[in-house]
Amino acid sequence: MFADYSWSELGSIFAMQGFAGLVLFSVLLLMALGLAIIFGQMGVINMAHGEFMILGAYVTYLCSNFFQAFAPALMGISFFIAMALAFVASGALGMGVERYLIRYLYKRPLDTLLATWGLSLIMQQSFRTIFGPREVGVTLPDWMMGSMPVTDMVEIPINGLIVMAITLLITFMVYLIMFRSRWGAQVRAVVQNRTMAGAVGIDTERVDCVTFGLGCGIAGIAGSAFTMIGSTGPSAGQLYIVDTFLVVVFGGAASLLGTVASAFTISQAQSTLEFFLSGSMAKVLTLLTVVAIIMLRPQGLFVLKVRR
Template sequence: MRWIVAPKNARRAAVSALISILISALVVLVVLIHPSLAIQQSDILGLAADDSSEKIVAIGKLAETEPRLALRILPAMLAGELYRHENSLILIENGQARDAVSGQTTPLDISLLENVMVNNRLRKILASTIDGMRLLAEDRGERLKAAQNLAQSATAADLPFIDQAMARETDPAIRRQLQTAWGKAAIGSPDAATRLKAIAALRDEADPSSRQLLAALMEKDGATWRETDESARQAAREALSHVEGRLALGDNLARIFSGLSLASILLLAALGLAITYGVMGVINMAHGELLMIGAYAAFATQSFFRAYVPAYIDWYPLAALPAAFIAAAVVGMMLERLVIRHLYGRPLETLLATWGLSLILIQLARVIFGPQNVEVANPTWMSGGLTVLPNLLLPWNRLIIIVFALAVLFAMWAVLNLTRLGLFVRAVTQNRAMSACVGVATGKIDMLAFGLGSGVAGLGGVALSQITNVGPDMGQNYIVDSFMVVVLGGVGQLAGAVWAALGLGVATKFLEGWAGAVVAKIAILAIIIIVIQKRPQGLFALKGRATEN
């Protein structure tokens, strides 16, 4: 039976074979038109595997076989915007959910999906894989950025990309970065001659990670050196001391900078007090709360900008400055008019009364803004830092605060020495009775001078809000420091406060580096006690008759 129908079957088989050939040709055609289908679905799904090692294998495979697709999927994965849905991967591109392979938009609600988890290990590999692929990009800027990134963190896995890029790169700036990157990637090479070349490439790049790689070569595993080759070890030792010499410079500069930064903060906190206490002689325990008012003014300005002009949110600190000055000055003048002026010449009562005022102001802040710290964000132009040396990065917020402190200092000096108000203030503090005789309204001058000191404290508060916590008690942390600066510098003038702030700032930072923050704080207080005992008038006290009484 079966043999008889065979020819018919054979014909049918031939037809079906033809059809299947046609279909497969079609598939090949589709694959050719749509290159992204060439990679196996299972390879791509490896990106969403549970195990990190499997993911790493999948990343490598994807980058090798489908660089173009990889450049679309991997950045999304790095940003945590890659999702798995059954057997497909979804990514977010320009705010839209798309199928990772085909690029078509998908109606899936991604908020219900778990994104593909990336940890630090994967993040590092993803970043360097993406940078590696971008080394071959068309755009020069993109290539330079990738080369810079790799120059910092290249590992052996990046070597193929770097070799490829070095073979075709012509731009000298990029080539220099590539050289360093190559050094870092090749230092683990099994070939001693290659390692020697890598050491030479790292010798002139004084960044911390070169130091780390070179130092690793100098280590011993038990009795044997990590670096087995004698001449390479010699070269590494020489390169290491060269790199360390250059790094030491950065370290010391960084320490001086942090001292300067602390000094600028101390100065801003103390400048207002230098007027109210230093010049007017009022022991104002509520000075810290005036700083707090300034900081809350910054917070209020920020909230206002967020609510009404979110497009200009980055510029709120500029608007916060006048707001803080006015708010603190008004509060200060009210304190002076209502309480302090009745107590002139009675320092103990002033001390107690202003301390009470400070408690009232703290509680008021608690009632209005709540007891918890509020968030005052750094605007983008104050985030990040300026890289001066590979190991010396100056944070923008601290740089700007140093400049700001100098500006406030100059403005104060100008007001006191160049304006009529300043003239009156100096006259009243030097000889109140005589000033009144020649027609100076001493009561009004007292109020204005106190307002000026308070307003400057408000400005300090804005600066503080950029680097520390804003809360009702924040003033308490600065009142002691402020008095230290003013008393140490010598009551009665600005220059003393400047030198005292500088001295305290730099000394604190060097002590901290040497003995830790807790001991540094104790040591600084001890030093001040000794200094005050030896020189009760402060380091830079004014000499003359006016200050005697």
């Protein structure tokens, strides 16, 4: 597999595939952060998580078209405005879904799986009806285009650097919200003992609603980031949902550090293997490796220690 390349060529290949893996890591991590909040903290299997990502991508697409047509002078900051709107749109829809659907299905994981799977099909068809079956692309500001040369053979796309910077910022904010804020303490209290949390005055229904909305909102941000590296279609979210669940389960459903480590490991493995093998074979080998590790360590890479 490596015999046809010189050492310098292999170094350049690993460098470029490593950076491509970092871009994939950024999207997977944003998706997994939202899913880890919903699945890890609430125990809800949200099969429509990919569609919340695509909702954010379509909001970014609409904003791009709007600024191009009516406010071209603001194109330089249009992407960040679109990202904020994507978070609001996905988060608001997520809160509505929790209030009118998920709330009646807690403690019934199979029912939440079936209900959110049906929701994903409804959202896919809605996207297909509104935007058409073809994939669409977002026009990025000029300053986000191009690449930065590192060596004669290695160049780093500027939009990839921006995606990674956004991911680092969102990850740090999620850490502050979940582990350094009063609201995060309320979320953990509800997860550990809902009855006692309600007894001390915590509005458990409000915590559930906002938590689900936050997870879906982060998926919307992932959709905005996704538009920088790929085109958007009605069913594009299904391409990422399996990898996202894999990241969350492999890292440990309630562990932020585990989610980060798992997303990095899986993205780097897939990116490197895809260059030397086919894309499907890379996924198969990655999946087999992860399954083997989970068989030996079913709680994931990292597990939170709690008092029972």
